[in-house]
Amino acid sequence: MSEDIHGYRPILAALLTDPAQLALDLDRAEHLVGQMEDTLDAAGWRITPVQRADAAGPRPTVFGPTTTLILRQLVPGVYVRRYTVLGRGGTVWAEMPCCDRQARLPLETHTEFRVQCASCRLDYTVVLVDENDGGYTASFQVTDDGTPIIARRRRGARPLG
Numbered sequence: 284m285s286e287d288i289h290g291y292r293p294i295l296a297a298l299l300t301d302p303a304q305l306a307l308d309l310d311r312a313e314h315l316v317g318q319m320e321d322t323l324d325a326a327g328w329r330i331t332p333v334q335r336a337d338a339a340g341p342r343p344t345v346f347g348p349t350t351t352l353i354l355r356q357l358v359p360g361v362y363v364r365r366y367t368v369l370g371r372g373g374t375v376w377a378e379m380p381c382c383d384r385q386a387r388l389p390l391e392t393h394t395e396f397r398v399q400c401a402s403c404r405l406d407y408t409v410v411l412v413d414e415n416d417g418g419y420t421a422s423f424q425v426t427d428d429g430t431p432i433i434a435r436r437r438r439g440a441r442p443l444g
């Protein structure tokens with residue numbers, strides 16, 4: 284998953300550091316947010332973003348299933364929807380965004396797949412979306428080559444050295 288899903292952290296930290304609220308210092312606030320996440324996680328809860336049509340801020344670029352794309356448009360972060368056809372053994376074939384190849388994916392709607400086009404050298408994360416009409420579309424998101432290493436605060440970590 285993208286690290287964007289933790290975009291609520293600074294919002295909570297701002298609330299906790301608000302002088303009219305608890306007026307915590309930032310380190311303490313961030314630590315507390317981390318503790319809340321751990322507590323929710325341990326209890327089986329997960330915070331997920333709501334997709335709002337009227338959300339403020341830049342919207343991700345999304346190309347529809349019938350859009351023919353050129354490679355230059357397939358930059359990291361871009362979403363491309365593609366039709367799929369059912370395959371054998373609980374799989375679907377999804378058209379690739381970049382060329383006429385197809386990716387064969389297990390028919391699982393709650394799994395994020397990493398797909399690479401060996402021909403175009405593009406990486407994607409893909410989720411299957413149930414269209415509730417018996418069909419599925421594949422939502423491709425272009426990712427950077429290789430897996431980025433994301434620096435994060437180590438909660439409860441002892442200082443190094």
Ligand SMILES: [Zn+2]
Binds near residue numbers: 380400403404
């Ligand atoms: Zn390709």
